[in-house]
Amino acid sequence: MTFSNQLFFVLFLLLPLLRASHPxxxxxxxxxxxxxxxxxxxxxxxxxxxxxxHPGFDLHCTISQNTALNLPKSGTFLVREIDYRxxxxxxxxxxACLARKLLTxxxxxxxxxxxxLAKYTFLTCPNEVVxxxxxxxxxxxxxxxxxxxxxxxxxxxxxxxxxCQIVKTLDVPVSRPVVTEKSRFSTYxxxxxxxxxxxxPSCSNCERNHLRCGFISNASLQVKCFPFEKSGTNYSSYNxxxxxx
Ligand SMILES: *[C@@H]1O[C@H](CO)[C@@H](O)[C@H](O)[C@H]1NC(C)=O
Ligand SMILES: *[C@@H]1O[C@H](CO)[C@@H](O)[C@H](O)[C@H]1NC(C)=O
Ligand SMILES: *[C@@H]1O[C@H](CO)[C@@H](O)[C@H](O)[C@H]1NC(C)=O
Numbered sequence: 374m375t376f377s378n379q380l381f382f383v384l385f386l387l388l389p390l391l392r393a394s395h396p397x398x399x400x401x402x403x404x405x406x407x408x409x410x411x412x413x414x415x416x417x418x419x420x421x422x423x424x425x426x427h428p429g430f431d432l433h434c435t436i437s438q439n440t441a442l443n444l445p446k447s448g449t450f451l452v453r454e455i456d457y458r459x460x461x462x463x464x465x466x467x468x469a470c471l472a473r474k475l476l477t478x479x480x481x482x483x484x485x486x487x488x489x490l491a492k493y494t495f496l497t498c499p500n501e502v503v504x505x506x507x508x509x510x511x512x513x514x515x516x517x518x519x520x521x522x523x524x525x526x527x528x529x530x531x532x533x534x535x536x537c538q539i540v541k542t543l544d545v546p547v548s549r550p551v552v553t554e555k556s557r558f559s560t561y562x563x564x565x566x567x568x569x570x571x572x573x574p575s576c577s578n579c580e581r582n583h584l585r586c587g588f589i590s591n592a593s594l595q596v597k598c599f600p601f602e603k604s605g606t607n608y609s610s611y612n613x614x615x616x617x618x
Contacts (some may be wrong), residue, residue: 402487403582407440413585414426445483468513489546490544495523495541510522523562548565
């Protein structure tokens with residue numbers, strides 16, 4: 374065999390592998406070694422083309438290889454988990470200060486909505502008041518003079534006047550139906566993950582039957598279930614594309 378023949382032979386053997394690493398199919402994609410798998414209705418931009426997912430369900434990888442979701446009016450969140458069967462997505466704040474995001478949270482313009490809502494009142498108090506009473510404050514919103522408190526009880530918030538100031542009362546998305554808090558002030562609203570749900574497109578039937586959801590055709594946003602080959606049995610039809618390249 375001549376050298377060029379050998380080269381040709383090696384390339385011939387490698388070609389299917391090279392092709393397999395291209396983002397040519399929509400089955401699943403993830404950021405680095407992350408556990409969060411992006412598949413329909415989600416799609417991982419730019420690893421997967423936009424026709425792999427539904428509008429508003431685009432995810433991207435951060436520099437640190439986390440999966441991120443951008444909500445048009447509330448900015449970027451990191452994805453902890455996607456539950457495709459229940460159609461829930463669990464998000465957290467990259468700056469580890471969820472309360473700050475929740476104060477101006479607006480999910481409109483996205484396909485998602487809150488799993489549960491709870492009415493919280495936020496207030497600021499002088500540090501001395503909070504220290505002497507031992508209340509739990511939200512550290513990332515405090516500063517050298519004021520502490521930030523949250524409570525589900527407007528009455529408790531009002532009882533702190535006039536030394537404290539009420540910032541606002543609003544419905545915030547929470548991860549579980551709120552049970553009456555044991556303490557007067559709680560940091561739960563800051564320490565929880567943010568669970569959202571989506572109702573459309575409805576793919577939980579496909580997921581429950583171990584099928585994969587997708588568009589019926591590229592001409593409409595209607596979806597149906599497709600058969601799905603398990604990972605490992607056919608690499609070329611279940612192509613995990615990584616961000617680290
Ligand atoms: C601390 O926070 C309070 C309430 O948010 C604000 O009014 C005050 O100006 C802040 N002080 C400093 C030193 O940043
Ligand atoms: C659907 O995809 C096929 C194949 O990629 C393409 O030929 C066709 O033009 C597309 N149709 C529409 C409506 O985009
Ligand atoms: C693997 O999947 C590809 C694309 O779906 C298909 O063409 C091929 O026949 C499959 N191979 C096996 C061994 O099932």
